[in-house]
Amino acid sequence: MFFSWLVAFKKTLTVDYFLSLPHANSFWTNQVLDAPELMDDYYLNLLDWSSGNTLAVALGKTVYLWNATSGEIEELMQTQGEEDHITSVSFVEEGNFLAIGTNSATVQIWDVAAMKQGLILVFFLENASNVSRQCAR
Amino acid sequence: MRGHQARVGSLAWNNYILSSGSRDSNIHHHDVRIAQHLVGTLVGHTQEVCGLRWSPNGEQLASGGNDNILNIWNKMDTTPKHSIAHHTGEPACLRISLFFLSQSWFAAAVKALAWSPHQTNLIASGGGTADRKICFWNTQSGALLNEIDTGSQVCALQWSRHEKELLSSHGFTQNQLCLWSYPTMAKISEMYGHQSRVLHLAQSPDGNTVVSGAADETLRFWKCFGSNAAATKTGSKSANNKKSASVLSAHTSTIR
Numbered sequence: 001m002f003f004s005w006l007v008a009f010k011k012t013l014t015v016d017y018f019l020s021l022p023h024a025n026s027f028w029t030n031q032v033l034d035a036p037e038l039m040d041d042y043y044l045n046l047l048d049w050s051s052g053n054t055l056a057v058a059l060g061k062t063v064y065l066w067n068a069t070s071g072e073i074e075e076l077m078q079t080q081g082e083e084d085h086i087t088s089v090s091f092v093e094e095g096n097f098l099a100i101g102t103n104s105a106t107v108q109i110w111d112v113a114a115m116k117q118g119l120i121l122v123f124f125l126e127n128a129s130n131v132s133r134q135c136a137r
Numbered sequence: 138m139r140g141h142q143a144r145v146g147s148l149a150w151n152n153y154i155l156s157s158g159s160r161d162s163n164i165h166h167h168d169v170r171i172a173q174h175l176v177g178t179l180v181g182h183t184q185e186v187c188g189l190r191w192s193p194n195g196e197q198l199a200s201g202g203n204d205n206i207l208n209i210w211n212k213m214d215t216t217p218k219h220s221i222a223h224h225t226g227e228p229a230c231l232r233i234s235l236f237f238l239s240q241s242w243f244a245a246a247v248k249a250l251a252w253s254p255h256q257t258n259l260i261a262s263g264g265g266t267a268d269r270k271i272c273f274w275n276t277q278s279g280a281l282l283n284e285i286d287t288g289s290q291v292c293a294l295q296w297s298r299h300e301k302e303l304l305s306s307h308g309f310t311q312n313q314l315c316l317w318s319y320p321t322m323a324k325i326s327e328m329y330g331h332q333s334r335v336l337h338l339a340q341s342p343d344g345n346t347v348v349s350g351a352a353d354e355t356l357r358f359w360k361c362f363g364s365n366a367a368a369t370k371t372g373s374k375s376a377n378n379k380k381s382a383s384v385l386s387a388h389t390s391t392i393r
Contacts, residue, residue, distance in 0.1 A: 027316075027328055027361035029346070040333070040352035042248060042265065042292065042308075043146045043160075043187040043203065047337035047350045055339065055348060057356065068341065088157075090148035095342075097169075099155050101145025107157045109169060 033066065035059055045088040050095035054112065058086035063100060065112065076115060079104070140175070141165065147189035149198065154213075156198060158186030164200055166213065181208045181217045188250040192257070197276055199260050201247025207262050209276045219279035223272060224264035251294035253319075255301055263291025263305060271305060271317075285322045287315065292336050297362040298344035304361060306349055308334030314349060316361055330357055 037060035038046065046058040055066040056076070063076040063086055079085055079102055088101035091112075100108045143160035150156075154176070155167045162184055166177035181200065188201030197218070198210040205225045208217040224245045249263030249271075258276045269289055273282040290308035297304070301319045312335055314328040333352035340347050345363035350356050 027326065027359045028330055029358045029360050031358040033356040035350060035354050035356050038336075038350055038352070038354045038356075040336070042246065042290075042334075042336065043185055045147050045187075045189075045337065047339045047348065047356075049339040049341055049348065051342045053342055055356075057350065087144045087146045088148045090150060090155075092150045092155075093152075099148045099150065099157075101148050101157060101159075103144040105141040105143055105145060105159065105161075107141070107145055107148070107155070107165075107167065109155070 039085065045090070046086065048089050048091050048098075050091035050098075050112070051093060052095035052112075054091075054095065056089045056091065056098055058089050058100075061085050063089060063098070063110075065098075074115075076110060076112070077108075143185075146185060146187050147200075149189040149191050151191040151195045151198070151212075156189060156191070158189040158200060158202075160185040162186060162202065162204075164189065164198075177213055177215060179208075179210060179215055179217075181210070181220060182206060185246075187246055187248040188262075190250045190252055190260075192252045192260075192276070193254055194257060197258075199250050199252070199262070199276070201250055201262060203246040205245045205247060205264070205268070207247045207250075207274070209260075209274075209279070219274075219276065221274065221279065223281065224262065224268045224270065249291045249294040249305070251296050251303070254296050254298050261294050261296070261303055263287075263294050266290040266308070271303070271322075273320075283320060283322060285317075289313075290334065292334055293338040293349075295338045295340050295347055298340070299363045302362065304338065304347060306335035306338050312351065312353075314338075314347075314359065314361075326361070328359060328361065331355065 049055050053068045055068055057064050061079045065074045065076050081104055084102055084104045087103050090099045096113045098110045098112050141159040141161055145157050145159050147158035153170050155169055156164055158164045162182045164179035164186055165175055167174040168176045182202035182204050184203035186200055186202050190199050196212050200208045207221040209219040211218050224247050245264045245268035247262055251261045253259035260274050260276055261271055263271050270284050270286050272284040275282055291305055292308055293306045295304045303317045303319050305315045307313050312331045312333055316325040318325055331351040331353055335349045335351045337350035347359045348356050
């Protein structure tokens with residue numbers, strides 16, 4: 001595992017931020033997640049929070065799921081090609097499916113709940129007349 | 138029937154319809170229930186589609202592009218109901234003549250889009266570095282309801298589900314988040330912490346917490362909406378005015 005996030009809870013620290021307006025920064029929960037390789041690209045949409053309280057974030061080639069209830073982090077998927085990386089993520093309203101867009105022009109739909117059981121369902125929408133489905137355990 | 142020809146930078150769900158916006162300037166509707174899933178192609182932009190949001194009631198789709206255009210589409214229509222080229226700064230009478238120039242002259246891509254959860258047909262849109270404005274639109278009439286110059290690039294927008302408040306995230310120079318009261322657009326608060334532009338915002342399902350993702354490769358969590366925030370707003374005005382970087386550097390480093 002070449003990557004991990006460390007969650008820093010600093011609840012005991014006193015409020016000591018710079019304030020330009022009344023009560024500015026008093027909203028920060030002091031919680032920070034490191035997100036290495038989060039791409040600095042204005043045109044991408046790399047963050048989404050599901051109705052099931054899971055945060056999806058795309059860091060370079062990889063999509064991570066952070067369970068906001070338990071604090072657990074899981075790796076959902078990785079793009080394969082050398083030039084490829086994630087360019088967008090979006091949860092369906094019910095929170096059970098995650099749509100992922102990539103630099104190689106594919107749109108994939110992942111069953112987030114089933115991934116936890118080891119079943120991964122992928123739709124590649126790169127060529128609409130040729131839908132391929134992959135099931136892997 | 139072909140899929141996208143370039144990267145897919147924006148996605149939006151409306152029930153079983155997944156809409157995808159691409160650098161090839163097209164938006165595709167996919168019906169995820171059927172094998173022949175491509176059920177619509179929207180051609181309304183000339184450059185990359187970077188903002189895409191369905192309205193809460195699923196009746197309208199808003200799309201924003203690097204061509205500085207905001208398009209409002211009625212459900213599944215393939216021609217936009219409104220095509221708005223406002224996020225460029227020039228007067229309305231010059232809009233058409235400057236339209237082609239503007240694509241190269243202004244970096245005012247419309248990425249930040251947020252539908253109001255309180256009021257139907259109300260959307261907020263934010264412009265890029267050359268525009269810096271947050272605009273409010275009636276999506277039925279196409280009328281501009283209000284606009285405000287924020288002074289910096291608008292990267293993302295989120296409405297509070299509890300109050301009529303809007304959170305915006307910004308780029309150069311302060312990389313701050315701003316909380317606005319709607320419709321007065323009085324600034325309630327500014328929040329600092331990120332070292333680089335704040336590209337993404339997402340809201341927890343209970344609507345109390347917002348997470349911001351920035352180019353400084355951190356995610357930060359803010360309790361600026363909801364009941365907790367209301368208590369903070371009235372209770373903590375006595376906080377220190379001192380500048381400090383200690384808290385900002387207090388978080389731990391990454392293990393690789």
